[in-house]
Amino acid sequence: MRPQRVWRRRGPSGCPECGGLLLYDRDTKTYTCQSCGRVYTREELAEARRRIAEEIKQAIAQETGEEREQYYREYLKWYLSGEKER
Ligand SMILES: [Zn+2]
Helix, strand or coil, X not given: CCHHXXXXXXXXXXXXXXXXXXXXXXXXXXXXXXXXXXXEEXXXXXXXXXXXXXHHHHHHHCCCCHHHHXXXXXXXXXXXXXHHXX
């Protein structure tokens, strides 16, 4: 799979499963996906993001040549955009 497909499908701040919008519930301190209904704690969300980041890095490692640099820059942008929203 092309690396950029992995992150376009699942944005850094969206649901790790489907990329849907996550709503935070202050009372239960959990995030609920508006698309697939999955519920995440803050820790589960952080763990899921690490897994996706790892998946992307592996996909990039399989690329060769100039594209690989390009993908890596896009990946960093993706990753940092998620950090900012937190
Ligand atoms: Zn979802």
